[in-house]
Amino acid sequence: MTRIVSYNILAGGYNVREAGTRRSAQLIRMLDSVQPDVVGVVEAIHPKIKQTPTVLEEIAAGLKMQVVIGSERCKDYPLALLTRLPIVSTKIHECSGILARPLLEVCVEEESGEYLTVYVTHLSAAFNRRRAGGELRLREVAEILRITAPLREEGKPHLIMGDFNSLAPGDAFSASALLRYVIQLDQASGSMAYDGHPNFRAVVPRRLRFLQPLLNLVASSDMLCSCFDIAAYLYAPRGCIRNLKRLYVDSYRQMHPHERGFTCPAALPAGRIDYIFASPSMASRLTDCDVLRVGEGGITGDQASDHLAIMANFGLRVTPSAINTVRDIVDNALVD
Numbered sequence: 001m002t003r004i005v006s007y008n009i010l011a012g013g014y015n016v017r018e019a020g021t022r023r024s025a026q027l028i029r030m031l032d033s034v035q036p037d038v039v040g041v042v043e044a045i046h047p048k049i050k051q052t053p054t055v056l057e058e059i060a061a062g063l064k065m066q067v068v069i070g071s072e073r074c075k076d077y078p079l080a081l082l083t084r085l086p087i088v089s090t091k092i093h094e095c096s097g098i099l100a101r102p103l104l105e106v107c108v109e110e111e112s113g114e115y116l117t118v119y120v121t122h123l124s125a126a127f128n129r130r131r132a133g134g135e136l137r138l139r140e141v142a143e144i145l146r147i148t149a150p151l152r153e154e155g156k157p158h159l160i161m162g163d164f165n166s167l168a169p170g171d172a173f174s175a176s177a178l179l180r181y182v183i184q185l186d187q188a189s190g191s192m193a194y195d196g197h198p199n200f201r202a203v204v205p206r207r208l209r210f211l212q213p214l215l216n217l218v219a220s221s222d223m224l225c226s227c228f229d230i231a232a233y234l235y236a237p238r239g240c241i242r243n244l245k246r247l248y249v250d251s252y253r254q255m256h257p258h259e260r261g262f263t264c265p266a267a268l269p270a271g272r273i274d275y276i277f278a279s280p281s282m283a284s285r286l287t288d289c290d291v292l293r294v295g296e297g298g299i300t301g302d303q304a305s306d307h308l309a310i311m312a313n314f315g316l317r318v319t320p321s322a323i324n325t326v327r328d329i330v331d332n333a334l335v336d
Contacts, residue, residue: 001287002085002110002314004118005036006161006276008264008307011196012046012077013055020049024058026304030295031063034311037084038108040120042163042307043196044069044080056080070120071102077196079104079120079162088115098143100124100136105147112316116282117151117158119144123240125165125198134237137166141240145247152247152279160248161276163264163307168241168250171272172260175232176218176225178270183219197306198265241275249283251276251312252291261291263310266302276312285314 007027015021031039044056053061060067060082070079071092079101085108093103104120121144124136144160151158167173182198218224241250252261252275262269278286289312293301301308 001316002038002116003034003036003311004159004161004276004314005031005034005039005309005311006274007039007309008042008163008274008305010043010305010307012043012049013059014046014049016195022055023304024055024062026299027059028062029297029299030292030301030304030309031059033295034292036311038118039082040118040161041080041082042120042122043077045078047075047077068104068106070104074101076101079122081106081118081120083108085109093147095143099140103144103147114157114317117156119148119158119160121160121162123164123166134239137240138243141243145243155281157282158279159276159282160244163274164241165273166240167236167238167271167273168245168253169238173233173236174229174270176228177268178265179215179228180219181265181268181270183216244277248277248279249286251278251286251289252310254283254286255289263291263308265306266308267306274307274310276310282314285317286312287315288313
């Protein structure tokens, strides 16, 4: 079995609003509770904090895993991958002008000896842009699908995972929970650059910011929140996830057709924006997928990050020769 985790660790694992304290121990406890073989890490390194070792390095050491870091030329938070498995190859797809953050590609060798290619991504948020940034994410997904096309054509097993900042078609969305979360953060500390948390200006388009007093009122009323949720559900763009699902299997939704599976914000979950997409050959091996809400020692997800991690288990591939061997065993047993 190969266990995969996708995790946005928030601002490189630092509490920027709390004098840059580290969340290394909390993140290690969350991940160690499931003993992953591969972890795709979003917001892996803080671009403004140069302390060494980094939180990412501390996590890798604590879990005894190798670390592959995405493009350090990225002005935003780079991506990374942690793994216990042998690394076969790595590649960084810059795609400047299309991808907000370079796509990280890592091929590992599973215990069975098969090669598995993992892509880690972090799509644009840009919720304050036209149609909540949906057009930007459509372009990004189109580029990712172009990059992964050769593996699809050859039928090679691969995964695409990370923070997609987008909802899946049909998925629920508690926009009022997100609104309350943003308002609480802004009132507590104001907006801060590079702290990883959403803030009012990042979520609300410039032309609508004059409505802040009204939105504060909405957040304080359950009835208005219900109306706000309906409007946001209809408005939220879902095209990029729809395009991915035409070619890949949404691991969580495959295992949980009717559960919400919200992953963000961890303290007040509003929607599912973290995914592990599996190619058809990998999806045939999917045995489990879940959201990690509690780690070792009872630590809760919101103590480790503003996202909840998502985990998927993939069993061994059943080859035709293995099937024939099982049949032979059964036939011999019947004869005896």
